[in-house]
Amino acid sequence: MSLGQDLAPHLPFLRRYARALTGSQGHGDAFVRATLEAIVAAPGDFPRDVDPRLGLYRTFHAIWSSANIEEDPGAGSGADPESIAQARLARITPLSRQALLLTAMEGFTPEDAGYLIGAQPDEVERLVAEALAEIERQTRAEVLIIEDEPIIAMDIETIVRDLGHSVTGVAVTRDEAVAQAMARRPGLVLADIQLADDSSGIDAVRDILQEFQVPVIFITAFPERLLTGERPEPTFLITKPFQRSTVKAAIAQALFFDQATIPA
Template sequence: MFEPKQEYSTDMSLGQDLAPHLPFLRRYARALTGSQSHGDTYVRAALQAIVDAPEDFPRDVDPRLGLYRTFQAIWSSTNDEIENRDAGDTGNEGIAQARLAQVTPRSRQALLLTAMEGFTPEDAGYLIEADPAEIDALVNEALEEIERQTHADVLIIEDEPIIAMDLETIVRDLGHSVNGVAVTRDEAVAQAMAHRPGLVLADIQLADDSSGIDAVKDILAEFSVPVIFITAFPERLLTGERPEPTFLITKPFQRSTVKAAISQALFFDQATVPA
């Protein structure tokens, strides 16, 4: 439901309208900041802004657009009140660190909004205050940057052969290498230990009822590597209530979505931005 819970009564109908879109805003925020904690903190700040001044929420657009627009306003502006608060408040400190770093330029915002979140150029333009032609130019700029990105060895953890083949094709077309395709937890860990990947693409549910999440936990216990999870039920991993993935792709996926997620995960990894 709409957060923070103790404030629902201020505008219950608005909260109900926004609730279905919150998981996907978390997905965008995490990809934008490269961190679950930073992304979720920004989402909470946006929700608090709506609770504090529901009359300022844009009512002339679709609720999802209004929600993302409010989030973008929080992200794009320097919030002195948040940044100057007590550093002991880890939530506010997270916002300050993510905002001051300014690690995701407008070109990548445009790419994430269109390729990952599925907004039209017109809607993306509304969200970041640009016209559709500028959005197209920004997306092209981001794609050109991706072409210059350092290539990685990728481990694919996926038990459905057709999906694994699709992912392998996308990865190779982006100029990366595939150093293994695993279908179970044990196989994934063994392959990762034998040939340390620079990126992991992991399905949640694997053959023999093992878990891609558990496989990734085992791998991360040995070394650090960026991870993108793939699932048909993204809402289950976008609650903001526990440690959850930073990068998440929804099945069935579009090629552009996978491309944007891979490039953003590697963008943060190569920039050595802490998650």
């Protein structure tokens, strides 16, 4: 099997990670493209002594780390604005949150996460604990849940409340979601893709975003359908069935970027 065939099944999930790490589809996909370009340019440098997924994420982190540099004040007009923006984003997402996303969202063990970010397993566990402590100090938000499966909706609501956030409501259709959002504007939306009346959570979110901006996390059993990189897609995505830790990490990261201010 070729290297491309080995890596193809893992690309949607690298896109998910990259978007969660950068806080945007555009920046995340740019880093993924740069990763693939580096692999194509020097396939012999790809780490073959580890699982292909691990090697892919390792190459991504090498690209990510290369952008995590201080902007040169003397760069002047010769600096690439996109490169500067990416470097600023790299500084915004600290190592502790990288460790949390790798373990909670991507399912890597502390050993594997350590390999990816250049840390020992016990250091990864310390970084994750640091990220969780930071989440506890995070500004509280009002959350709208769009989910038509009662048990899943209750589970999500419990997770949201356990994090200290409040729930503005639980909607099961597109129309309900839009009406609830207009009645009480949430600070975060968690949306299933397929809703009770065969309407779409994506359409509900699109309607809401036409009225006001709010961070959104989508929940789906088929993430690869939304992570092609070919059209506007979710920045934050949770895969069903999900772990509670995954939902917590996604909520924290979505609010982190919503509340963060990128230096001018």
